[in-house]
Amino acid sequence: MHLLLLIIIFTAIGGVLSVLAAAIFLLLSEQRRNALLPHGISFAIGALLAVAFWGLIPEVFTGAKPEQFQALSGTILAGILGFFVLEKLLLWRHCHYGEHCEAHGDDADAEHAHHDHGGHNHGHHGHGAKSAGSLIIVGDSIHNFVDGVLIAAAFLTDVQLGIVTSLAVAAHEIPQEVGDFAILLHSGYSNAKALFYNVLASLSTVLGGVLAYFCLADLHDKLPYLLALAASSFIYIAVADLIPSLHKKTDMKTSLQQIMLIAAGVGLICTLHNIVHGH
Template sequence: MSTLLLIVLFTAIGGILSVMAAGVFLLLPEQQRQNVLPHGISFATGALLTGAFCGLIPHAFEEVAVADMPMLSATILIGILLFFILEKLLVWRHCHSHACEAHGEDSHDEHDHAHAHNHSHDNSRRATGMFIILGDSIHNFVDGVLIGAAFLTDPQLGIVTSLAVAAHEIPQEVGDFAILLHSGYTRKKALIYNMLASLTTVIGGVLAYFSLGDLHHILPYFLTLAASSFIYIAVADLIPSLHQKTDIKTSLQQIGFILAGVALILVMQSIAHRFEG
């Protein structure tokens, strides 16, 4: 199977199928969704960290000379800081547009402000939904580029990377669905918009194939950026949510599903390696 076909196939798995899985998840009763989602987050945490530390980073270092390793390590640090800044800007934008402005009003203006705030609330929620779609499209495009770069380095690494992407995309897509539904979108429209946004994963992968194919010297840096993305998502976004519950039963379940995510990536690495051999 050609590299381009593999990229198209696995970017579709990482994008479109994750949206479909999230859509099926939304058909579950609310209580079941609340019970299952934390397990998905734990599983994604293990898959992302294993994909980064046992897949992307080792392959990146294998592709460079010893003299370039410090720069490659610095790329991981820069990537983590960059993702922190980008997320900070997104949080600031949301705060500035909504709650922070409301809290900044003087108390004697609150009554006068209430009517205007309620009048624009629906439009604000709709804008938030569109912002989520735009942000998801960009995020999926970057995921596609990173999956494409991984396949150009090693098909085995590409498979592992696409699986790690899918593992964290499903819980994220569920969250995106929830935001879109809260913003006034119907389930059908939310599914269509998320499906369209997921197509950018395939676009990113195909563009990476044609634009990075002759630039193998920069592929290790894309791999380390992908690793820093996985590490940041797991450590900054997913793990803090797991700490919200500290009872023994929940903690053991979290550890179990994290280890399941680790095991999946390691097993898929082994299978892909044997298949390649």
């Protein structure tokens, strides 16, 4: 029961609280949001990659038999490719001639809305914009449910690993939720409705964690494969979705800020991981 309570608390941190933090962030002026959002993305990249390579992947292979190594490595590869296909199937935005569509004149929010939801915004008005908002809610619910399963899988392996994994989820969820708000508001949702639907979607993180706790408690042999999927998810989000958004600005000052914030994300996660493991 103690472990279940921890899973509920930290899936809530990774889900609901990240939405509320994003909602507070949106109270800032548009100019201020646009200035801060890229910094959050850079930090999230470092945190995600650190958890994948410093925490999850070593845990995947710890205690595994040599004959399992290829299957576990294949799971990471299959996970990366699978998340690409999932993003295409669930979150694809149709856009003429295969070009990126600008959203609403807000480059920073539109681009970040693109980063975690696979693609292109529909036009500026009408049915396309409405369907984009609906797709965000559905896609986020599925994504958050998977996050909850992955957090629970990490907790069932090691409590400290679960804490670090949930922190990494929260690190990338906050800037993601800011992008979600931008799309929902552009789709015609009021501030209150956008907040309500985002919170509702985030509750699926807790649901995924609780269901995983009861379903995975007696399936410890499968946990390395779920952790491999967790690692592939974080790698995919960081490399395929977040990093490309940083290349929009290439001046030296911005590039150095990005590198420093990525390093800060890596450093924080590695430090926390070493502290909780007594290194």
